[in-house]
Amino acid sequence: MSDTTDAAGRIISADGRPLKSSLNRALRREKLRALALIAPLLIFVLITFIAPIADMLFRSVENDIVSNTMPRTVASLRDWDSTSGEVPGAGVFESAYFDLAVAAQKKLHSQLGTRLNYELTGMSSMFRRTGRRMDDVGEVYMDQFAALDQAWESPEVWAAMIGDADWLASEKAWAKAQNPGTPPPAFEVKEGAQAALPLTAALYKDFAAYLRLNDGDSPTQEEPWPVFYAALYTDLINRPDAATAFSGADAQRLQTSAAAVTNFEAVDYKAAFVKADDGWGQVNTWATIKAFSPKYTPGYFLNAVDMQKTPQGISAQPESQQIYILLFKRTLFLSLTIMFSCIALGYPVAWLLANLPARSANLLLILVLLPFWTSLLVRTSAWKVLLQQQGVINDTLVWIGLVNDTDRLVLINNQFGTIVAMTHILLPFMILPLYSVMKTIPPSYLRAAKSLGATNWTAFWRVYFPQSVPGIGAGSILVFILSIGYYITPELVGGTTGTFISNRIAYHISSSLNWGLAAALGTILLVVVLALYWAYDRIVGIDNVKLGG
Amino acid sequence: MTFSRLSILSITATIAAAPLAVAQDMANSMTIISWGGAYQVSQTKAYFEPYQKLHPEVKIITDESSNEAVAKLRAMNEAGNITWDLVDVTAADAMRLCDEGLALEYDPDELLADAPDGTPASEDFGDLIVSDCFIPQIVYSITFGYRSDVAEWNGKEPDDICDVFDLKTFPGQRSLEKRPINNMEWALLCDGVAKEDIYDVLATNEGQDRAFAKLDTIKDSVVWWSAGADTPQLLADGEVVIGSTYNGRLFSVIVEQNQPVKMLWDAQVYDLDGWIIPTGLPADRLARVKDFVYFATDTQRLADQAAYISYGPARASSAPLVGKHADLGIDMAPHMPTDPANATNTFLQNYEWWADYRDDLDAKFQAWLAK
Numbered sequence: 001m002s003d004t005t006d007a008a009g010r011i012i013s014a015d016g017r018p019l020k021s022s023l024n025r026a027l028r029r030e031k032l033r034a035l036a037l038i039a040p041l042l043i044f045v046l047i048t049f050i051a052p053i054a055d056m057l058f059r060s061v062e063n064d065i066v067s068n069t070m071p072r073t074v075a076s077l078r079d080w081d082s083t084s085g086e087v088p089g090a091g092v093f094e095s096a097y098f099d100l101a102v103a104a105q106k107k108l109h110s111q112l113g114t115r116l117n118y119e120l121t122g123m124s125s126m127f128r129r130t131g132r133r134m135d136d137v138g139e140v141y142m143d144q145f146a147a148l149d150q151a152w153e154s155p156e157v158w159a160a161m162i163g164d165a166d167w168l169a170s171e172k173a174w175a176k177a178q179n180p181g182t183p184p185p186a187f188e189v190k191e192g193a194q195a196a197l198p199l200t201a202a203l204y205k206d207f208a209a210y211l212r213l214n215d216g217d218s219p220t221q222e223e224p225w226p227v228f229y230a231a232l233y234t235d236l237i238n239r240p241d242a243a244t245a246f247s248g249a250d251a252q253r254l255q256t257s258a259a260a261v262t263n264f265e266a267v268d269y270k271a272a273f274v275k276a277d278d279g280w281g282q283v284n285t286w287a288t289i290k291a292f293s294p295k296y297t298p299g300y301f302l303n304a305v306d307m308q309k310t311p312q313g314i315s316a317q318p319e320s321q322q323i324y325i326l327l328f329k330r331t332l333f334l335s336l337t338i339m340f341s342c343i344a345l346g347y348p349v350a351w352l353l354a355n356l357p358a359r360s361a362n363l364l365l366i367l368v369l370l371p372f373w374t375s376l377l378v379r380t381s382a383w384k385v386l387l388q389q390q391g392v393i394n395d396t397l398v399w400i401g402l403v404n405d406t407d408r409l410v411l412i413n414n415q416f417g418t419i420v421a422m423t424h425i426l427l428p429f430m431i432l433p434l435y436s437v438m439k440t441i442p443p444s445y446l447r448a449a450k451s452l453g454a455t456n457w458t459a460f461w462r463v464y465f466p467q468s469v470p471g472i473g474a475g476s477i478l479v480f481i482l483s484i485g486y487y488i489t490p491e492l493v494g495g496t497t498g499t500f501i502s503n504r505i506a507y508h509i510s511s512s513l514n515w516g517l518a519a520a521l522g523t524i525l526l527v528v529v530l531a532l533y534w535a536y537d538r539i540v541g542i543d544n545v546k547l548g549g
Numbered sequence: 550m551t552f553s554r555l556s557i558l559s560i561t562a563t564i565a566a567a568p569l570a571v572a573q574d575m576a577n578s579m580t581i582i583s584w585g586g587a588y589q590v591s592q593t594k595a596y597f598e599p600y601q602k603l604h605p606e607v608k609i610i611t612d613e614s615s616n617e618a619v620a621k622l623r624a625m626n627e628a629g630n631i632t633w634d635l636v637d638v639t640a641a642d643a644m645r646l647c648d649e650g651l652a653l654e655y656d657p658d659e660l661l662a663d664a665p666d667g668t669p670a671s672e673d674f675g676d677l678i679v680s681d682c683f684i685p686q687i688v689y690s691i692t693f694g695y696r697s698d699v700a701e702w703n704g705k706e707p708d709d710i711c712d713v714f715d716l717k718t719f720p721g722q723r724s725l726e727k728r729p730i731n732n733m734e735w736a737l738l739c740d741g742v743a744k745e746d747i748y749d750v751l752a753t754n755e756g757q758d759r760a761f762a763k764l765d766t767i768k769d770s771v772v773w774w775s776a777g778a779d780t781p782q783l784l785a786d787g788e789v790v791i792g793s794t795y796n797g798r799l800f801s802v803i804v805e806q807n808q809p810v811k812m813l814w815d816a817q818v819y820d821l822d823g824w825i826i827p828t829g830l831p832a833d834r835l836a837r838v839k840d841f842v843y844f845a846t847d848t849q850r851l852a853d854q855a856a857y858i859s860y861g862p863a864r865a866s867s868a869p870l871v872g873k874h875a876d877l878g879i880d881m882a883p884h885m886p887t888d889p890a891n892a893t894n895t896f897l898q899n900y901e902w903w904a905d906y907r908d909d910l911d912a913k914f915q916a917w918l919a920k
Contacts, residue, residue, distance in 0.1 A: 110648035
């Protein structure tokens with residue numbers, strides 16, 4: 001005994017290790033080998049399927065556009081109380097000017113406007129209009145600096161003043177090489193410039209990085225943005241001794257400019273903003289920007305359940321805009337209806353298929369599969385021709401005399417149309433699993449039940465039906481999950497009352513471009529499907545689902 | 550991501566730049582996106598084929614994705630791989646693409662040809678250049694067509710936009726577009742709002758309620774369309790008796806298919822369609838596209854397109870050159886939305902206003918529809 005157990009009483013294997021751990025090791029190796037076998041598929045699925053979906057779903061909370069486009073404004077709005085009822089002070093407007101002037105140069109301001117327009121109507125044109133006016137503001141200072149010293153208009157002067165000496169040298173070498181394929185060297189700020197002219201240096205850095213990335217251009221060749229002059233003015237007012245950090249011509253120019261700026265005509269940023277668009281004078285505008293300034297927002301999810309995030313907190317959408325809960329309910333209701341219609345229609349067909357002699361069963365199977373192989377659009381359009389008011393069914397009913405010519409039945413562009421067309425389209429997904437399960441039920445069971453005295457109904461209900469339930473389960477899951485995300489058929493035949501949530505998701509993806517809301521709706525739909533699947537597993541048991549024998 | 554996009558860009562730029570520095574620096578293939586159908590055929594006949602005759606080495610690949618061009622361009626931009634060279638979009642979409650930085654801003658007088666009499670392009674196109682990125686091509690309109698053989702109308706025919714809302718005199722199903730744009734304006738107009746006040750009224754909650762209330766009066770008799778081909782089909786089938794759609798679609802129902810349908814024209818809403826060049830194209834492809842656009846938007850070419858479809862050319866100098874239909878030989882001028890006889894009462898879509906109110910009103914409109 002002593003040589004097969006250790007001091008703690010664990011069983012030891014031949015190589016002296018505890019048996020448990022060496023068993024684990026062997027199993028782990030086995031598992032790793034199995035994993036290596038499925039690795040190609042796993043990696044493929046992860047990269048092409050899971051990752052894009054995760055990325056898309058992540059958009060439902062992502063909101064960094066506000067803080068990325070207006071970082072200074074977001075920071076200075078932190079101290080402003082949106083319930084105070086007063087528009088923020090001059091400091092916020094100044095930050096907003098520097099943010100928006102840069103954003104307008106990079107053409108990012110209108111994207112932000114589009115984003116905020118989802119929350120407050122009018123933001124889109126406000127940002128577009130304001131962005132156009134931002135250069136005028138900077139030009140006020142630009143003209144004054146240029147009048148003082150012509151050199152302020154030269155790109156090289158700016159680059160030499162703010163750029164690091166090493167960077168300047170490598171930039172010169174790059175410009176000389178004239179190689180259009182390579183981007184210019186990355187910009188470096190001169191050590192002293194950053195401390196002496198913080199705002200100007202920061203904006204200039206932005207400018208250089210933007211040029212490099214977008215046009216492959218160097219700041220030494222591009223006209224400086226007008227906003228630099230406003231920044232320089234602000235820096236020189238705040239730090240009149242900024243020139244001491246520089247040397248040579250830069251120092252002299254800054255010295256004279258610092259002395260002159262106190263007499264410059266200053267811009268009232270607030271007035272300039274309100275003049276560009278009077279929306280800037282309203283508390284609600286700023287409150288909305290503040291409310292949507294964090295990097296992540298629950299706003300899209302709230303919208304997806306007919307709520308909204310307002311500066312005053314979370315509240316329900318006005319009744320005239322509530323639609324998503326209704327659509328979710330309708331999608332579930334219609335999907336369930338379609339699923340049950342498929343069971344009701346598919347069960348007898350599958351029974352026939354499984355019990356007819358092989359030759360007629362094959363013919364019948366082709367009849368089931370033929371529409372299955374036909375294009376979805378063709379089948380949907382065929383239903384249009386059949387169901388419309390001047391269509392085949394109505395014409396026949398009028399001809400028979402069942403329906404008056406003036407009040408023909410409305411069979412399409414409503415829920416009925418969606419249910420009929422989708423039941424037809426999804427029917428094979430019910431019939432095929434049912435058929436493959438029924439095929440494996442030996443007919444002798446039914447005969448045995450009857451010979452023991454069961455009526456036809458009892459024999460079917462007590463003996464045959466329970467054995468076909470796994471097929472119903474598989475077919476139902478297939479039909480239900482397919483129909484819950486169906487898009488094209490409800491779009492074509494659903495009118496206004498027969499459309500699904502997926503039609504709204506498609507609208508937000510391709511028309512309104514509100515991808516955040518589309519992602520939130522999609523996430524909710526995914527969670528609902530998973531929850532139903534889980535519930536199904538708990539109630540019926542997923543082991544009871546069979547797609548075949 | 551930014552890094553890899555940059556390096557891919559610079560690599561492609563290097564590869565592309567090397568051999569082409571000798572040649573004319575123009576790519577020999579171009580992917581052009583348009584709307585498909587009769588409209589794209591007219592572009593093929595008037596622009597693509599003549600251009601290829603001049604430049605046999607150029608291959609033009611076409612696609613019919615204009616409907617979702619904004620979304621697809623945005624996705625391409627995020628992936629850092631722009632596969633389209635030129636895209637045909639409506640003016641409203643061009644503005645959005647411009648806003649998002651997805652369309653190239655251009656200088657009309659540099660990119661586009663002067664008129665034959667030397668008028669610079671910027672004047673020749675005039676205020677139809679509604680966005681810095683939009684290269685106008687045609688003026689079309691959204692208007693109503695009606696069946697001229699409805700027995701219940703007792704020989705009367707609609708001649709006023711408000712007849713669309715008059716179910717007593719003109720009973721029958723209507724078809725309207727499944728979005729608020731235009732429908733709201735028409736509803737307010739027929740509710741007694743003066744044309745110049747419509748957008749002011751529509752900006753208020755009461756005004757929107759008023760428009761919905763007016764639309765409520767016909768809601769039960771409306772089939773809502775989302776594709777331009779729906780209304781012509783519905784009219785031809787007799788499913789609806791009046792319906793709105795693009796005037797070119799109605800033209801082909803009336804003239805080419807000889808259906809008993811007539812144009813209402815009253816309160817037609819002008820809209821513009823044109824080209825945008827995506828941003829981020831490599832230099833050789835950009836050069837080719839610019840060359841093509843210069844060719845395809847000159848005075849004669851724009852007038853040529855009107856020989857295949859009843860949309861008005863966007864250049865003032867093209868109008869006098871509009872001739873006869875290429876196959877049918879009929880005069881095209883009377884079928885143009887801009888013809889004085891058709892243009893007695895017109896609207897120009899207010900793009901700026903809708904850019905602001907689209908999200909809000911669309912949510913309300915869909916909620917109203919679902920009720």
